[in-house]
Amino acid sequence: MLTPEQIAFFQEHGYLILKNLIDPETIDMWRSQIWNHFNSSLETPETWPDDYTVQDFSFSPVFGHLPAMQEIAAQLGGGQFFTGSGGSPIIKWPNPEEAWKMPNDGHIDAYGGAWSPFMLGATTYLYDAESHGGAFVFWPGSHHSTHKYFRQYPEQIDGSFYDIKDWGWHVLSDLSPEGPREFIGAAGDVVLWHAFLCHTGSSNVRSVPRFGVFARYAHKQKEEIKYEIPEDLWKYWVI
Ligand SMILES: O=C(O)CCC(=O)C(=O)O
Ligand SMILES: [Fe+2]
Numbered sequence: 001m002l003t004p005e006q007i008a009f010f011q012e013h014g015y016l017i018l019k020n021l022i023d024p025e026t027i028d029m030w031r032s033q034i035w036n037h038f039n040s041s042l043e044t045p046e047t048w049p050d051d052y053t054v055q056d057f058s059f060s061p062v063f064g065h066l067p068a069m070q071e072i073a074a075q076l077g078g079g080q081f082f083t084g085s086g087g088s089p090i091i092k093w094p095n096p097e098e099a100w101k102m103p104n105d106g107h108i109d110a111y112g113g114a115w116s117p118f119m120l121g122a123t124t125y126l127y128d129a130e131s132h133g134g135a136f137v138f139w140p141g142s143h144h145s146t147h148k149y150f151r152q153y154p155e156q157i158d159g160s161f162y163d164i165k166d167w168g169w170h171v172l173s174d175l176s177p178e179g180p181r182e183f184i185g186a187a188g189d190v191v192l193w194h195a196f197l198c199h200t201g202s203s204n205v206r207s208v209p210r211f212g213v214f215a216r217y218a219h220k221q222k223e224e225i226k227y228e229i230p231e232d233l234w235k236y237w238v239i
Helices: 004-013 024-038 067-077 142-152 154-158
Strands: 015-018 090-092 120-125 190-194 210-219
Touching (some): 142 154
Antiparallel strands (some): 120 210
């Protein structure tokens, strides 16, 4: 269970880091599953593939279904948040020759294909992610600025911002009250993030591959409520 202080932090900043949420046995299992799938291993970089996303692969159990995650989703959504069974990792293979730079802009998810709005996202890692090691990058507090943007332009919530001339994701991330930050975390640490929080990936100039594991929770009433931008950002949460 999240404490009232953790929930208050999440509401204010749009993210919350939970150390050691995933038990080491699960992390070990997931590592074996993905390396088996690639017929490779951490110790044999010459056999690493270069896939960014992994087709036809899913962890077992999936991240979003772990009891610790289900408990948090139930607490935040009052039993109304659900997640599907999919979820393959997003991998940042090491590229030590590249010059590392903080990304300029971040996006919000839900628009990669048909618009599929959701409420809560979560990210964890299979190996410790150091700074410049392909971390998940997010803009603290940007859930508030994104909310304000859609209160002003509610007709754009369906992704029609893509049709606006010169519109780019910088439009949202530039409104953020704070600049970007890397989620530096150990294997099994989790960052929870509001669906309106701007975020993106970053390059990995270290030597360990970054396996990002993601879960996204939608509201059971998502079809009925998807065009509504409530004045209260937490209307469909129980916090
Ligand atoms: O790889 C990451 O850390 C972020 C990826 C991401 O934002 C996405 O796939 O939507
Ligand atoms: Fe994303």
